[in-house]
Amino acid sequence: MTATDISPPRRRAPARRVRARRGDLFWIYLFIVPGMVLTAMFVFYPMGASWYFSLTQWNGFSDAKSFVGLANYRELLGDGMFWGSFGRSMVFVLIGVPLRVALALVLAIVLNNIIRGRLSTFFRTVFFLPVMAAASVIGVVLTFVLSPSNGPIAVFLESTGLTDAPVEFLSDPQLALWSALLLHTWKNFGMTLIYWLAALQTVPSEYYEAAEVDGAGAVQQLIKITLPILIPFAVIIVILTANENLHAFALIQALTGGGPYYSSEVVEVYIFRTAFAPDAAGGVPRLGYASAAGCFFGLATLLIALLQAWALKLVADQRARLDR
Structure with a gap:
């Protein structure tokens, strides 16, 4: 048996491991996504919105907002x-x-x-x-x-x-x-x-x-x-x-x-x-x-x-x- 006859199996084994690892990562990220979406909706977005609102004059109930910069601070x-x-x-x-x-x-x-x-x-x-x-x-x-x-x-x-x-x-x-x-x-x-x-x-x-x-x-x-x-x-x-x-x-x-x-x-x-x-x-x-x-x-x-x-x-x- 020559070297060329045994080389393909050696190349397929690492490929299978890579595909298996990618499959594991896919499921990991799939389960992480809902938590990240909820965190973005209820943590990151409110934080960013608060910083934006802090630069405006707004009563919170109307659409009228006026940008006042650092006047509130x-x-x-x-x-x-x-x-x-x-x-x-x-x-x-x-x-x-x-x-x-x-x-x-x-x-x-x-x-x-x-x-x-x-x-x-x-x-x-x-x-x-x-x-x-x-x-x-x-x-x-x-x-x-x-x-x-x-x-x-x-x-x-x-x-x-x-x-x-x-x-x-x-x-x-x-x-x-x-x-x-x-x-x-x-x-x-x-x-x-x-x-x-x-x-x-x-x-x-x-x-x-x-x-x-x-x-x-x-x-x-x-x-x-x-x-x-x-x-x-x-x-x-x-x-x-x-x-x-x-x-x-x-x-x-x-x-x-x-x-x-x-x-x-x-x-x-x-x-x-x-x-x-x-x-x-x-x-x-x-x-x-x-x-x-x-x-x-x-x-x-x-x-x-x-x-x-x-x-x-x-x-x-x-x-x-x-x-x-």
Whole structure:
């Protein structure tokens, strides 16, 4: 048998593999296309449209649009109402995130190392249940629970003598924002708890066993073993929690609608009020101006995410140097 007699089979085998690979890629792309189409329709197109609308003066209901360039952004920079709502959103990040992350870490350590078995499962379920409920539904229910007239909290406080008068948690300008922040923390606390519990599972048990042999106590094991290993996870959890705290629209809109006197109005509620509420701009909705506020807020949150990613890289580099 000559070389020419055996050459064709050798050439057909790679061709069959190429055709099979193309067939696999065809089915892969076929299943990806619907997701990409939906993403383009409901994510990319609205993003692009928002940037376009932010350069126009438009009420959102008529076909008449006038291009105003960066006028909306210039007006936004001098809008005290916007900056007030922006500051309240930062309160949710600068105070709400450390509070939630720290409390969830403490509880996760307790449930992972101290309380075990069915009791631990029970507490994990109890804290995670509010996460599964819709924020708008929880907000409506809590308005009745915290009602100063006949809500169970008000009745309990007065019956026990803790207060002389009903506490207006949601209608007092001094309390509304902090009440919303605490309720938002409670509602999403279980998610941060699950993050920490998952991170604690990555700590090798051999480290604890070796530490016990060396005579290290529980506190020393926590400081020397657990916390250093959790630092990279902490940065990721902080990023996720901060992103979640910046999107508290549903709960606040159901609880207070941004009131009283805009005292609990965060940026998302401000955008909604400006775009759709009848009292915006003397009764005329301003969807173009609201789009500019949304785009500006999106850039600000992107900057926060980039800073947190930079912090994560610094932590990773520091840990790599320590491992050497």
